[in-house]
Amino acid sequence: MASERPVLQVQxxxxxxxxxxxxxxxxxxxLTRRPASGDGVVILRKLSFSxxxxxxxGILGVNGAGKSTLLQCIAGLTSVSxxxxxxxxxxxxxxxxxxxxxxxxxxxxxxxLNGLLLGLSPQEIVExxxxxxxxxxxxxxxxxxxxxxxxxxxxxxxxxIAVHAKPDLLLIDEALAVGDxxxxxxxxxxxxxxxxxxxxxxxxxxxxxxxxxMCDRAILLDCGELLxxxxxxxxxxxxxxxxxxxxxxxxxxxxxLRMQADSNRETPGMTEAGTTIEDIAFSESxxxxxxxxxxxxxxxxxxxxxxxxxxxxxxxxxEVNVLRAGESYRFRYSIRFGHAYRAVRFGMLFKSVTGVExxxxxxxxxxxxxxxxxxxxxxxxFNCRLNPGTWFLNAGVLGSAETDEEIWLERFxxxxxxRVVSGHTSATGMVDFGVxxxxxxxxxxxSDTRNCHH
Amino acid sequence: xxxxxxxNKRRLRIGVYWLSQAxxxxxxxxxxxxxxxxxxxxxxxxxxxxxxxxVMGLRWGMEExxxxxxxxxxxxxxxxxxxxxxxxxxxxxxxHEKANLARKVKVPWEVLPFxxxxxxxxxxxxxxxxxxxxxxxxxxxxxxxxxxxxxIILPFFLLLAGCAALNSVLGVFFxxxxxxxxxxxxxxxxxxxxxxxxxxxxxxxxxxxxxxPLTIPVEMxxxxxxxxxxxxxxxxxxxxxxSVVFMAGMLIFRLTRESFADGF
Numbered sequence: 024m025a026s027e028r029p030v031l032q033v034q035x036x037x038x039x040x041x042x043x044x045x046x047x048x049x050x051x052x053x054l055t056r057r058p059a060s061g062d063g064v065v066i067l068r069k070l071s072f073s074x075x076x077x078x079x080x081g082i083l084g085v086n087g088a089g090k091s092t093l094l095q096c097i098a099g100l101t102s103v104s105x106x107x108x109x110x111x112x113x114x115x116x117x118x119x120x121x122x123x124x125x126x127x128x129x130x131x132x133x134x135x136l137n138g139l140l141l142g143l144s145p146q147e148i149v150e151x152x153x154x155x156x157x158x159x160x161x162x163x164x165x166x167x168x169x170x171x172x173x174x175x176x177x178x179x180x181x182x183x184i185a186v187h188a189k190p191d192l193l194l195i196d197e198a199l200a201v202g203d204x205x206x207x208x209x210x211x212x213x214x215x216x217x218x219x220x221x222x223x224x225x226x227x228x229x230x231x232x233x234x235x236x237m238c239d240r241a242i243l244l245d246c247g248e249l250l251x252x253x254x255x256x257x258x259x260x261x262x263x264x265x266x267x268x269x270x271x272x273x274x275x276x277x278x279x280l281r282m283q284a285d286s287n288r289e290t291p292g293m294t295e296a297g298t299t300i301e302d303i304a305f306s307e308s309x310x311x312x313x314x315x316x317x318x319x320x321x322x323x324x325x326x327x328x329x330x331x332x333x334x335x336x337x338x339x340x341x342e343v344n345v346l347r348a349g350e351s352y353r354f355r356y357s358i359r360f361g362h363a364y365r366a367v368r369f370g371m372l373f374k375s376v377t378g379v380e381x382x383x384x385x386x387x388x389x390x391x392x393x394x395x396x397x398x399x400x401x402x403x404x405f406n407c408r409l410n411p412g413t414w415f416l417n418a419g420v421l422g423s424a425e426t427d428e429e430i431w432l433e434r435f436x437x438x439x440x441x442r443v444v445s446g447h448t449s450a451t452g453m454v455d456f457g458v459x460x461x462x463x464x465x466x467x468x469x470s471d472t473r474n475c476h477h
Numbered sequence: 478x479x480x481x482x483x484x485n486k487r488r489l490r491i492g493v494y495w496l497s498q499a500x501x502x503x504x505x506x507x508x509x510x511x512x513x514x515x516x517x518x519x520x521x522x523x524x525x526x527x528x529x530x531x532v533m534g535l536r537w538g539m540e541e542x543x544x545x546x547x548x549x550x551x552x553x554x555x556x557x558x559x560x561x562x563x564x565x566x567x568x569x570x571x572x573h574e575k576a577n578l579a580r581k582v583k584v585p586w587e588v589l590p591f592x593x594x595x596x597x598x599x600x601x602x603x604x605x606x607x608x609x610x611x612x613x614x615x616x617x618x619x620x621x622x623x624x625x626x627x628x629i630i631l632p633f634f635l636l637l638a639g640c641a642a643l644n645s646v647l648g649v650f651f652x653x654x655x656x657x658x659x660x661x662x663x664x665x666x667x668x669x670x671x672x673x674x675x676x677x678x679x680x681x682x683x684x685x686x687x688x689x690p691l692t693i694p695v696e697m698x699x700x701x702x703x704x705x706x707x708x709x710x711x712x713x714x715x716x717x718x719x720s721v722v723f724m725a726g727m728l729i730f731r732l733t734r735e736s737f738a739d740g741f
Contacts, residue, residue, distance in 0.1 A: 044739045050650035053736035099583045102735045116581065123581030128498065139491045140582045
């Protein structure tokens with residue numbers, strides 16, 4: 024698969040949106056096919072990436088980052104000012120929810136028109152119409168015009184057409200937010216199915232959890248710039264950090280991400296943040312080198328706070344990374360501070376592989392003031408309630424620096440990775456709530472129901 | 478295949494779909510609907526005949542004719558005028574009509590002027606059929622003229638398509654073009670021999686009349702149908718002019734279509 028030509032190659036594309044789109048100047052510019060220069064707003068700056076067959080790539084970015092424009096450029100709806108977009112196969116977009124429909128015509132008519140516009144042959148359209156209607160599950164009559172449909176129904180129809188067009192590249196712009204949950208889950212299932220059959224999917228969303236759940240890779244866009252590309256988990260972390268920072272801190276973040284991206288570019292093939300779960304050998308021994316500490320830790324803060332050591336200890340004080348469900352353990356880490364900070368507190372958080380935040384704690388009840396070169400040792404005791412599987416531990420330090428405002432001094436995402444074994448066999452899901460049960464056979468209705476005390 | 482690149486066959490199918498939708502909107506299925514396309518010219522002939530000859534006492538040209546002859550002659554002018562005027566006015570908003578679609582899929586823009594052409598050509602053809610029948614019944618139709626008709630209409634269709642393409646491009650960049658076109662088409666009505674014959678136009682105004690692109694096809698049609706004559710100089714002029722407008726329209730359309738979506 025890797026040797027195949029990528030479905031999508033985006034090469035150094037830039038787009039400058041002209042401010043003036045009317046009048047003689049705009050007309051002359053269009054006539055001479057000159058790109059807007061000087062008077063335009065730069066929306067995309069020298070973006071490059073490629074997407075392989077069957078890959079699901081999420082695009083993250085704050086509002087105005089250029090996500091939608093990027094998709095529109097790829098779909099060929101908007102021209103690029105410079106650079107090149109190469110698409111190998113059929114592109115299909117779910118951009119701007121349902122607006123491509125003729126609201127005076129029926130669903131069937133719209134399937135015909137959209138099918139033609141998407142490049143399906145008449146025979147293909149006729150063959151797939153029934154399947155599209157079945158998937159959309161509209162429950163309306165054949166002739167009912169789209170103007171009588173609800174927003175959700177229109178969206179369902181749009182999605183159904185898009186997935187049944189069997190595109191080589193599917194672009195989705197936030198379009199899935201409208202459907203009800205049952206339909207959404209059907210959509211995701213269908214998308215995974217499409218990806219498994221070789222359709223590459225690019226989708227824009229603000230739901231970070233969705234990116235972690237669905238995507239093989241993610242892209243972080245900011246101000247039209249590709250800041251980072253890599254594993255969803257890492258990009259989501261980068262995105263959130265960017266989302267909640269402002270001013271100079273934001274600039275520093277951006278610079279750091281840009282530098283990372285550059286260094287990644289120099290070593291192609293090593294772009295991914297990391298080791299997969301399977302790469303780490305688990306052992307119950309005290310062999311330190313085998314713990315996940317050498318797993319790439321994503322540090323989010325930019326303050327001068329260092330983590331010295333992070334370990335999971337069992338009751339006898341041995342370092343472990345395989346935990347037994349139901350037993351008590353300690354999570355211990357040491358932090359060295361480079362500056363003085365006030366009202367410092369420490370936190371920890373259990374996370375699933377997909378990034379779900381399961382639960383954690385923090386030392387807010389006992390805040391500390393620290394001076395430069397202080398080392399604080401933090402220990403959290405916990406009872407392992409997690410079910411068998413692989414889990415992550417985050418750590419974080421909060422405090423005030425110059426102002427009274429409390430900020431994240433440092434966050435360590437996926438600091439430790441551990442496995443839980445031999446849980447309660449009856450427990451399901453992620454967490455063992457210690458659920459107990461009892462069974463009682465209710466006597467048949469024919470007999471007196473009042474006898475039914477136990 | 479480039480993203481959204483459409484083969485000719487697909488473009489044709491999309492064009493057919495859009496045209497059928499537009500015609501359905503124009504002539505809705507129930508009620509008078511489809512019949513209106515034939516009924517309208519009949520009603521118009523009756524009105525022109527009764528009002529213009531009966532009330533205003535006008536005569537067609539120098540010779541004496543039955544009153545309905547007047548109505549039919551005016552209808553020839555009106556048929557061409559309606560097609561041209563609608564083309565001008567509608568074309569200025571043609572691209573913007575599909576703005577919604579353009580945000581979702583790659584629209585084959587180049588189909589649109591031809592869809593408009595189809596929309597205006599259909600009533601024109603129906604009107605001409607009614608006129609042929611009317612002239613036949615009243616016994617003034619020159620049979621040879623029927624064969625001349627296609628060579629006059631074809632270049633006129635080229636002219637319409639060219640104007641539609643040109644105007645739809647200009648409509649993207651000059652949004653108030655619609656207003657100007659409304660005014661222009663009103664002026665055109667009296668600048669062309671629609672309600673009168675060129676015979677009664679004084680020599681000094683004839684040159685001015687020739688500015689209107691309708692003058693040549695309208696007069697040629699009248700002369701061809703009643704006298705069975707075809708002025709080759711006019712015909713050459715019409716074909717040349719129409720081809721130039723058509724080519725220019727298509728060229729400008731092709732050059733600018735990439736920027737259409739910028740304004741949406």
